[in-house]
Structure formats: C-alpha cells, structure tokens
Amino acid sequence: MVGAGCGYQFSGKGEAFPQDVRTVFIEPFVNRSRDVGLEGDISSALKGEFHRQGQLLVVDRLEQADAILSGVVRAFDRRVVAVNRNAEVLQYEAALVVDITLRRRSPDAVLWQTRGTRLTEVYSASRGAVVTTSPEFRSGTLNPSDVRRFTDIQLTETLSQDAKERLMEGFARELHHRLVERF
Template identity: 25%
Template sequence: MIGRNFQRILLVSVMFFCLAACGYHFSGEGEGPKPGLRCIAIPVFENKTSEPNAGALFAGALREEFMRKGTMRVVPVDDAEAVFKGTIKSISVVPIAHFAVSVVSQRFTVENELFITLDILCEDKKTHKVLWHDPGFTFFKVYTVNNALNPDPISGFENREDALRFLSQEMSTRIHDRFLSNF
C-alpha cells in the first residue's frame, strides 16, 4: 500500500514538472524572434573607433557563425528578409598587471584587458521593425602585452590582434545564440 501511494505521488510529481516546465532549451536553438525567417544579410559593421578593419572583422565573424551553425542562409542585402546592423561603439584597453623594475622605479604593463562594445540589431527588411536589439553588448579578453624581462612591442601588438579576433568570434557566437533563443 505504501508502494502504491509512492507510485501515485511520483506520477503526479512527474506530470506536474512536465506541465510546469519553463521552456528551457539549449542556447543557439529556436526560431528566433521571427519564426520562418530563412535569409539574413550581415553587411560590414559601422566602426566608430580608430581600429582599422574592425567593422569587417566583426561582421565577417558573425556571417561565419550563421553559416556554420544556422539554418538561415546568409545572402546579400537585396535578397534578405532581415538585416543585421552593427556598430562598433568603442574599443578600450585597461592595463591590469604590471611588473615593477626596481632599478629605475618604473613599471611595465604585462597584461591588458581589451573591451569591445557593440550596438547590434536585426531589422525586418520590409517593415523596418526591429526584431532583436542589444545596444550595449560588451565583452572583454585579457591578453599579454610584454614579457617584462624582454619587452617586444611586436609580440604585444600580435597578442592584441589575437585578442581582437577572439572577441569577434566569441561575441558572434553569443549574438547568434541569443538571437535564435530570442533573448
């Protein structure tokens, strides 16, 4: 009798949890804010920074993300149903780690944080209705500037470029997943 009551309670509990589910699903899945959307365009982002080619880098990474993962086709603007429009609002560098040189009471910066802020939206091409928008999407990456014992400005520059490429790919993945999750 106790076993039978336990089975009933278990069955009712399972049914309750199934009915009360919050709609959880994996990120990057779903139809996005406009079900049935098949063709999107991602032109070069506007670049309000002094970083050369940043607009092309970030738009290219987002195109690759949709082509690699999505069911939507990336097409020219004339053939698209919706258009992603992006603006690189800021790129800033914050020194976070230093190495003290006691001989001359000087410090070398050895690590920086590279911050990128985007204004990204997806707009229905016909109605110009905004389907999805994040006006202040910010992400950062820590990178090594110099070896304090043997400073090399070239390797510091290359590390910054690697961090910028990493951010373009990581932010594109997050934009893709949030767009399809309608979040």
C-alpha cells in the first residue's frame, strides 16, 4: 500500500492530541465515487480499527461524542498498470482518494483536517501475474490451488475485492495513526 497526502492541514500543529477528547462519533462518509456502498465499508473499517486500538471510544450517538470524524470519498478508481506483449492486463491499481475532518463537538472547532489523501493498492489481473508466496496473496482469501481453478475474470474479481479490503483496512490504520499518534 502506498499513501500520499496532498495538502495536510493540522490545526493543532506540533501539539499533542487533545486530552479531553476521549470519544468519537464516526459520521457516515459522503461517497462521491461510483462504488456503491463504499461509505459503509469505510465506516466498518474505521470502527474496527478504533475498537482494536482502544485510545478513542467510538460512540453510536452524536451527543455522546467529544469529537466527530467525517469525510468525503472523492474517488475510488481502478486503472491498468501492467500489460504483457499481447496487451493482456497483468496488474491493476486501485486508488482511494478521501477528505477527512475531525472536529470537536462542543464548541464546534476543527481539530484536524486533510484533503485529497490518496491510498493505492496494486493487484494481479491474470494467473500468470499472481505470486502465491507474496504477503498480499497470503493475506487474502485465496489458496494457491484456487488460482489454477479460476478463470482470469473470476481471479481478477476476487483479487480486486481483496485489494479493496486491504485499502479500507490500510486507510483506517493510517488515519488512526495520524490522529492519535502523530497529531
């Protein structure tokens, strides 16, 4: 996974994460991509990561929160990054672009904000391009024997879904890290 940010803006630059912020409400992200349901995937990944890490308690109701995390999915796209000499696709890159804001509920104030954060994940598109010993493959849902049984279309769809899940998990991990550890 590759993460690159365009235009990070930290309103508390150089300061520690606010000690009085202990609970967070995660608003459903606005989804401006063509990938229906992506906002739910992001919310689930964020809630799971925040629960695992434990530094901030995720609450279900806005009025219980010290802070509100919101965001906009600007894009979720896939593009070809490698082809063979017969112009057959070997690899795709999935890219997620988001804007994120953490604001204090009361009084309403922006604590942290980023625009155009871009995360990418490369995945195979044909049996010949799959490396079954790679960490990405091993962390997915396929076994090496599945690769031989699937058509390239079935394999690409499965690997695309695995890449999407890795992007969501990586996004949640990176966001939590930026908020809590590198505020």
